[in-house]
Amino acid sequence: MKRFHLPGQKRLAFTVALWTSATILLVITMPGAGPELRIWTAETLKDWELPLANPAYSQIPVSESFYYSLPTRVIYKTYPVYHPDHEPKGYQEWLKQQEPEIVFEPAKLKTEADWVKAGEMLFDFPIDTDGAIISAEEVTSREFYTYTDMPLTPEGIMPYARWVVPEKGKVLLGNLSCGMCHTRVQPDGTVLKGAQGNFPGDKAFAYAIRNAPEKSVREITTILFGSPWAEGDPHSALTAKSRADILAAYEAVPSGAFGRQGTSILFPPQIPDLIGVKDHKFLDKGGLGRHRNIEDMMRYIAMNQSLDFLNTYGDFHPLGLTKDQLNQKKPIEFSGTLDRHSDEQLLAISRFVYSLQPPANPNRPNALTERGKTLFAQEGCVTCHTPPLFTNNMLTPADGFVIPEEHYKKYDIFDISVGTDPSYTLKTRRGTGYYKVPSLRGLWYRSPYFHDASLARLDDVLDPARLKAEYVPTAFVGAGIKNRAVPGHEFGLELNQSDKQALIAYLMTL
Numbered sequence: 001m002k003r004f005h006l007p008g009q010k011r012l013a014f015t016v017a018l019w020t021s022a023t024i025l026l027v028i029t030m031p032g033a034g035p036e037l038r039i040w041t042a043e044t045l046k047d048w049e050l051p052l053a054n055p056a057y058s059q060i061p062v063s064e065s066f067y068y069s070l071p072t073r074v075i076y077k078t079y080p081v082y083h084p085d086h087e088p089k090g091y092q093e094w095l096k097q098q099e100p101e102i103v104f105e106p107a108k109l110k111t112e113a114d115w116v117k118a119g120e121m122l123f124d125f126p127i128d129t130d131g132a133i134i135s136a137e138e139v140t141s142r143e144f145y146t147y148t149d150m151p152l153t154p155e156g157i158m159p160y161a162r163w164v165v166p167e168k169g170k171v172l173l174g175n176l177s178c179g180m181c182h183t184r185v186q187p188d189g190t191v192l193k194g195a196q197g198n199f200p201g202d203k204a205f206a207y208a209i210r211n212a213p214e215k216s217v218r219e220i221t222t223i224l225f226g227s228p229w230a231e232g233d234p235h236s237a238l239t240a241k242s243r244a245d246i247l248a249a250y251e252a253v254p255s256g257a258f259g260r261q262g263t264s265i266l267f268p269p270q271i272p273d274l275i276g277v278k279d280h281k282f283l284d285k286g287g288l289g290r291h292r293n294i295e296d297m298m299r300y301i302a303m304n305q306s307l308d309f310l311n312t313y314g315d316f317h318p319l320g321l322t323k324d325q326l327n328q329k330k331p332i333e334f335s336g337t338l339d340r341h342s343d344e345q346l347l348a349i350s351r352f353v354y355s356l357q358p359p360a361n362p363n364r365p366n367a368l369t370e371r372g373k374t375l376f377a378q379e380g381c382v383t384c385h386t387p388p389l390f391t392n393n394m395l396t397p398a399d400g401f402v403i404p405e406e407h408y409k410k411y412d413i414f415d416i417s418v419g420t421d422p423s424y425t426l427k428t429r430r431g432t433g434y435y436k437v438p439s440l441r442g443l444w445y446r447s448p449y450f451h452d453a454s455l456a457r458l459d460d461v462l463d464p465a466r467l468k469a470e471y472v473p474t475a476f477v478g479a480g481i482k483n484r485a486v487p488g489h490e491f492g493l494e495l496n497q498s499d500k501q502a503l504i505a506y507l508m509t510l
């Protein structure tokens with residue numbers, strides 16, 4: 001019988017919810033880093049994130065003292081997970097013989113290269129071993145791989161999860177490394193770290209919780225996506241449905257997109273390409289996190305590797321924590337799963353992310369791409385997708401969002417709505433009312449496209465048929481939906497077929 005895991009970014013959240021109903025004591029541990037590396041302070045958090053589209057519900061993060069009272073993560077050596085048909089003989093027995101090895105020791109890091117190497121290891125280090133998304137049961141089952149159409153490397157490795165050995169004889173399946181969502185396996189088996197990931201994560205999650213009680217499925221879905229203040233409250237409408245309907249919503253998210261906590265499985269964000277993110281001024285589709293320096297990147301990582309579950313949104317708290325608990329006036333007991341990266345660990349990961357380089361592009365410039373380049377300028381694409389970054393690094397307002405006057409002074413705003421679906425940015429806990437202008441670098445090695453991953457190919461982006469209600473989106477469609485328009489971003493739609501080919505050929509060289 002399947003042991004029930006409350007999963008997701010997911011089980012952690014639920015565990016916290018349970019703790020809070022118990023009585024308890026707040027254990028203050030020592031801060032993890034020296035003052036020069038203190039990324040979570042009232043001052044630095046003040047204007048780091050944008051307000052939400054409805055500012056009355058803007059996120060309020062936990063305080064500095066709360067943050068630094070969380071224990072820091074211990075980083076153990078990890079091992080690859082193989083498809084059952086490819087696992088070397090005796091591998092599990094061998095893993096049981098391994099001694100635990102602590103592999104992150106900041107005192108030993110001297111050069112930039114040392115930090116990047118340590119950061120890469122941390123990038124692949126799972127922060128959860130409680131079956132947050134999938135468990136040992138899934139990765140040892142052939143059915144799971146078939147069901148999810150799981151990409152594998154030529155060696156038969158499933159590169160999105162790792163085995164962790166925290167004690168000799170204890171071999172745990174680890175989830176939620178950066179690499180779980182930010183690794184791409186190409187059709188030829190090449191592994192691209194940091195590129196738009198293609199772990200079929202929500203499908204895998206749906207499989208893992210297929211036998212979970214209905215009540216738990218509802219609760220976890222609210223913890224992950226609840227945004228009761230949003231117009232029409234789509235997530236409460238979802239959780240009022242049957243278990244089968246909720247699971248169908250997870251299943252509907254294609255690889256290349258992921259319902260990260262605070263976003264949605266109804267309007268899931270495309271997984272961003274982290275190669276080149278060093279130069280981007282806003283993080284997340286709506287630009288929620290500003291990115292002015294490496295410390296902002298560290299804050300973003302800390303926040304997204306679970307701290308945002310502790311944010312308060314107006315009168316809503318994802319885990320149901322009270323103000324007294326968050327102010328440490330009423331205690332909460334932390335179990336081992338509620339923890340954080342140390343500031344040095346965050347620095348190492350960020351340095352690795354900054355070091356990411358694109359793979360060599362096989363699409364070389366030629367007469368056709370040169371013609372495409374001219375069209376790219378003529379059609380005005382350059383205004384927003386400005387070389388060399390192929391983004392002007394600005395925010396565009398979504399339809400239905402009225403830009404508050406003070407935003408013009410604070411943020412880089414290009415005041416034209418491109419008219420794409422506004423749901424993610426108006427109705428989720430990460431929605432700011434804007435969509436940032438994405439970079440077009442690396443389009444050739446990744447997809448699907450648009451903030452909601454609706455379109456599989458560049459031809460689809462330039463296909464006017466997508467504006468009609470009878471269109472069938474080629475990537476994310478949505479549960480129970482047969483056809484719908486993919487509106488907005490009408491640039492280049494009126495070009496003739498030959499010009500479109502030239503434009504696409506050019507885009508594939510970026």
Ligand code: HEC
Binds near residue numbers: 123178201273280285
């Ligand atoms: C469970 C999947 C998952 C995990 C684990 C994960 N990410 Fe992400 N990440 C996403 C998704 C999905 C987004 C897009 C979120 C959005 O736009 O709302 C994202 C966004 C980002 C962004 C913003 C980039 C941009 O251009 O907007 C950065 C940076 C990032 N992740 C880095 C990391 C790092 C580093 C780790 C590990 C410490 C990590 N992520 C772990 C899924 C994940």
Ligand code: HEC
Binds near residue numbers: 416438448
């Ligand atoms: C007014 C600014 C603007 C102009 C002009 C513009 N774009 Fe965009 N582009 C955007 C924004 C904003 C998005 C993100 C929209 C979304 O996903 O909701 C985007 C997304 C894209 C994407 C999808 C990228 C991805 O990773 O998903 C492609 C491809 C693209 N644009 C190509 C073009 C081309 C080609 C032109 C010219 C024919 C063009 N754009 C003109 C603002 C613009």
